Amino acid sequence: MSQLEDRFGRRFHYLRLSVTDVCNFKCGYCLPDGYQSSGKPSFLTLNEISHLVDAFAQVGTKKIRITGGEPSLRRDFTDIIRLVADNEKIQTVATTTNGDRLAKRAKAWHEAGLRKINVSVDSLDPRLFYQITGENKFYQVMKGIDAALEAGFDRVKVNAVLLKGINDRALPQFLNWIKKLPIDLRFIELMETGLGRDYFKQYHVAGREIKSWLQQQDWQLDPIHVDDGPAQNFSHPDYLGRIGLIMPYEKNFCVSCNRLRVSAKGKLHLCLFTENGIDLRDLLTSNSQQEALITRLHEQLETKKQTHFLHQGVTGVTQHLASIGG
Ligand code: SAM
Numbered sequence: 001m002s003q004l005e006d007r008f009g010r011r012f013h014y015l016r017l018s019v020t021d022v023c024n025f026k027c028g029y030c031l032p033d034g035y036q037s038s039g040k041p042s043f044l045t046l047n048e049i050s051h052l053v054d055a056f057a058q059v060g061t062k063k064i065r066i067t068g069g070e071p072s073l074r075r076d077f078t079d080i081i082r083l084v085a086d087n088e089k090i091q092t093v094a095t096t097t098n099g100d101r102l103a104k105r106a107k108a109w110h111e112a113g114l115r116k117i118n119v120s121v122d123s124l125d126p127r128l129f130y131q132i133t134g135e136n137k138f139y140q141v142m143k144g145i146d147a148a149l150e151a152g153f154d155r156v157k158v159n160a161v162l163l164k165g166i167n168d169r170a171l172p173q174f175l176n177w178i179k180k181l182p183i184d185l186r187f188i189e190l191m192e193t194g195l196g197r198d199y200f201k202q203y204h205v206a207g208r209e210i211k212s213w214l215q216q217q218d219w220q221l222d223p224i225h226v227d228d229g230p231a232q233n234f235s236h237p238d239y240l241g242r243i244g245l246i247m248p249y250e251k252n253f254c255v256s257c258n259r260l261r262v263s264a265k266g267k268l269h270l271c272l273f274t275e276n277g278i279d280l281r282d283l284l285t286s287n288s289q290q291e292a293l294i295t296r297l298h299e300q301l302e303t304k305k306q307t308h309f310l311h312q313g314v315t316g317v318t319q320h321l322a323s324i325g326g
Pocket residue numbers: 023029030067068069070071096097098118119120159160161188189190191192193196320321322325326
């Protein structure tokens with residue numbers, strides 16, 4: 001079966017699969033008023049996820065990140081992990097979580113086949129953590145990271161969205177933390193979303209500034225590997241941890257794009273910031289639809305644009321990242 005490739009020669013081995021829009025945190029840049037339900041949500045079922053994963057695996061997907069909203073709020077989250085891990089063609093099952101349930105569930109998730117975990121921690125100061133996420137759960141999340149390392153995850157990635165005047169002053173504290181811990185810290189440049197325009201104006205910090213600061217502290221840019229995706233990675237001989245910078249506003253950010261997204265309601269998103277998702281759900285009810293599903297994936301990839309238009313403030317349909325999995 002031919003691999004997913006677009007008109008610009010980019011190959012797509014990596015799927016970010018959202019399994020819910022619901023979240024129990026209220027991060028200022030994402031869901032400042034918390035998750036707002038509009039009727040009974042109808043997210044992809046285990047059966048639909050299974051058909052979707054099979055189809056993507058047949059056209060070259062090797063890594064699937066289960067995300068949301070907060071994916072661990074789904075009661076069948078461990079079953080979803082197992083289902084994806086059981087597919088022989090999928091080499092890596094990853095998730096991104098706010099860490100609330102990690103302390104209790106890290107071991108079970110690892111046993112089900114989860115191998116990579118990203119935990120969002122925007123501040124190491126419990127007071128600021130509360131200010132950013134709306135939840136007083138800093139210590140709970142930190143316990144979760146310890147539990148993940150104990151459960152057998154060889155490294156844990158920690159995502160921190162850079163926020164001007166809030167956590168950008170605390171970089172030395174972050175660095176100090178990863179000196180002796182196998183943590184890959186990923187600083188994410190704040191992205192403008194439909195509902196987050198004012199927040200963006202107030203808090204956006206250019207990733208470039210952080211990059212030059214790191215280089216002044218002798219952090220070295222690692223050689224770029226074809227499968228790395230858009231992160232720029234740095235290491236330092238005195239630190240066990242590493243740093244990744246995600247800078248969506250940098251020139252060439254989209255050149256190395258290797259990922260596709262499917263929302264919790266079964267829409268394919270060719271980019272975080274395109275206008276519309278493409279419905280796949282009508283082709284997820286039975287295995288007999290696999291061929292049609294794969295044909296649709298190939299046809300839609302033909303329409304993928306070379307780059308996003310975030311620089312011009314075009315945020316597409318994305319009201320917040322919880323809706324299509326950041
Ligand atoms: N709830 C999980 C979590 O927070 O880790 C997974 C979903 S969340 C949408 C995925 C990632 O997107 C998180 O690391 C979050 O910090 C990041 N994110 C959300 N909104 C963002 C924005 N406007 N700009 C940059 N990153 C954002």
